[in-house]
Amino acid sequence: MMAFIQDGQLNEELLRQRDQYYKISFEEKKRLRADIEDPKDTKGANAWSKSGKAVQLTTNEAKMKLTK
Numbered sequence: 001m002m003a004f005i006q007d008g009q010l011n012e013e014l015l016r017q018r019d020q021y022y023k024i025s026f027e028e029k030k031r032l033r034a035d036i037e038d039p040k041d042t043k044g045a046n047a048w049s050k051s052g053k054a055v056q057l058t059t060n061e062a063k064m065k066l067t068k
Helices: 012-022 026-032 047-051
Strands: none
Touching (some): 012 026
């Protein structure tokens, strides 16, 4: 999972459309959250951004024994 954490990571036109559709304001939310401190880095977090590699999980369908 990841989130947008810096300005410029999201297409500004998409942001404008979202704000208009939901009748909210990115700028207002940003202002209201200005006093929230940035979290400290957790060891190993965002390792993909440094190594260029990520763990990818896949799903598959499997037969199961039915019980009564």
